[in-house]
Amino acid sequence: MKAIVFTQTGGPEVLALGDVPKPDVRPGMALIKIQAIGVNFADTRFRQGTYVVKPKLPDTPGMEAAGVVEAVGDGVTDVRPGARVAAFTVKSYAEYCQAPASMVIPLPDVVSFVDGAAFPIQVLTAYHMLHTADSTGPGRTVLVHSAAGGVGLAAVQLARAAGARVLGTVSSDAKAPLVREHGAEAVINYATEKFADEVLRLTEGRGVDLILDAVGKPTFEEGLRCLAPFGHLILYGRAGGPTDPLNVATLSPKSQKVSGFMVPTVTRNFPDRTRESAERCFALMREGRLRLHIGKTFPLAQAADAHRYLESRQSTGKLILIP
Ligand SMILES: NC(=O)c1ccc[n+]([C@@H]2O[C@H](COP(=O)([O-])OP(=O)(O)OC[C@H]3O[C@@H](n4cnc5c(N)ncnc54)[C@H](OP(=O)(O)O)[C@@H]3O)[C@@H](O)[C@H]2O)c1
Structure with missing residues (x-):
């Protein structure tokens, strides 16, 4: 599958489109065919090697995505293939990603994949x-x-x-x-x-x-x-x-x-609370009281441009990559 890969830490120019193996679906995990990828400021720090989680080179950035569940691993009962979801994950600057079932958030029909990808972390x-x-x-x-x-x-x-x-x-x-x-x-x-x-x-x-x-x-x-x-x-x-x-x-x-504060304290330790809070935010989105402002959308291959834009302090709202 296509994915953004970097073989050394550094500026946005280290991000390049490459071919990597599609992930196998492991026990407890959901395999997601990605439709939209959320870009986070932390991704720029991960690329530089200055984030709390260090890259294992060659590595792929990305902490969240939205898409359709293609398959689930043994032991997964609450996420089904075909479901539209958003997820906290890793290596999501790609066509597919894998996420623990507890980190998968079902998307209501009214929430687009782009809004779904903009949602989990921010x-x-x-x-x-x-x-x-x-x-x-x-x-x-x-x-x-x-x-x-x-x-x-x-x-x-x-x-x-x-x-x-x-x-x-x-x-x-x-x-x-x-x-x-x-x-x-x-x-x-x-x-x-x-x-x-x-x-x-x-x-x-x-x-x-x-x-x-x-x-x-x-x-x-x-x-x-x-x-x-x-x-x-x-x-x-x-x-x-x-x-x-x-x-x-x-x-x-x-x-x-x-x-x-670090959001994984909630998502990793309190999955029920994570889903409940997502439901509350989806309700606010339905009522028009929470609007996700998508500042700009880039093709996956232009991930380096998305990073440049985020680091320039000119961007507003959420930046999205489309695989
Ligand atoms: N702890 C957590 O769990 C958690 C989760 C998500 C995000 N975060 C943190 O929250 C912040 C916002 O994240 P985000 O993804 O939503 O990004 P963002 O706010 O869309 O973009 C980063 C913004 O930071 C501001 N900024 C201030 N000093 C900066 C500098 N020296 N260089 C670049 N930008 C600077 C800029 O806005 P102005 O120029 O208008 O100030 C810039 O637009 C980041 O620091 C991120 O690491 C933490």
């Missing part, structure tokens, strides 16, 4: 930060960094759907209208403004209750400055570089909380 990361790691609801104010990105736009909408007030940051004015259209009350360009000052102004000096921060070094300390008493900062990525070590004692004066 939407469920946003959902579980807001509702598992935190308890977002009416009366709370949430600051979403990189709010025009994949996780960002999902988080803005899900926080709004939960009744929270939402503020967002972006690095260019061009992205701000999109974030507002998806439910943010105010959008701050953190490349040109001191976002903490602006957040304090917008909240009359109180600060926000929750910050979703995957930028890291450039935003973390300023975030603590505009975090309300008992506020919670979730650090779930480091696109702008790792943060300096935190002296926990600095959180005491305002009784603040900082936590980490």
Whole structure:
């Protein structure tokens, strides 16, 4: 089958279309014929060899896909061949992938393969930060960094759907209208403004209750400055570089909380909760309260261009590859 293969870590140019064996269907697994592949920022780090999971060269990137189940392995009873599904998987920049049955999410008929591929990682990361790691609801104010990105736009909408007030940051004015259209009350360009000052102004000096921060070094300390008493900062990525070590004692004066988050903590340990949260998000999609913004779609062979675009900070929403 066709797949994107890289034989050395490095820039987008290391990604090339090649031929690899189609995976065998193993016990407990589902073999999926892929229709659409989700591109994640973490894929760019995996390609560089700087992600928590290291490539075993030659390797294929990709953590999620949507398609049709072609076969299931021994012991699989809750996923059937022919089903339309999305899945958390590995090596999904390809025509086929294999996923543990517990990581397969059935797709409602109204959800396209493209939306299905856009869904598992970014939407469920946003959902579980807001509702598992935190308890977002009416009366709370949430600051979403990189709010025009994949996780960002999902988080803005899900926080709004939960009744929270939402503020967002972006690095260019061009992205701000999109974030507002998806439910943010105010959008701050953190490349040109001191976002903490602006957040304090917008909240009359109180600060926000929750910050979703995957930028890291450039935003973390300023975030603590505009975090309300008992506020919670979730650090779930480091696109702008790792943060300096935190002296926990600095959180005491305002009784603040900082936590980490990785979506596999939910998907690997709580498969029932994963499916239940997917159902809730599908319901919001049916009601039109969660719209997956597909920023751009590329043929699989152009995976390197998709990575270049994601790393350029120009992209919005989700990038998709079509095999
Ligand atoms: N912990 C988890 O389970 C989990 C799951 C999914 C994603 N994540 C993390 O969440 C973040 C967003 O992921 P995504 O896939 O949805 O990507 P994305 O937000 O669509 O794209 C990345 C965005 O990061 C922002 N950014 C800030 N500093 C950057 C830098 N130095 N270089 C490049 N981009 C920078 C850019 O937006 P602006 O220029 O507007 O700031 C860029 O558009 C990533 O850091 C990712 O690793 C974590």
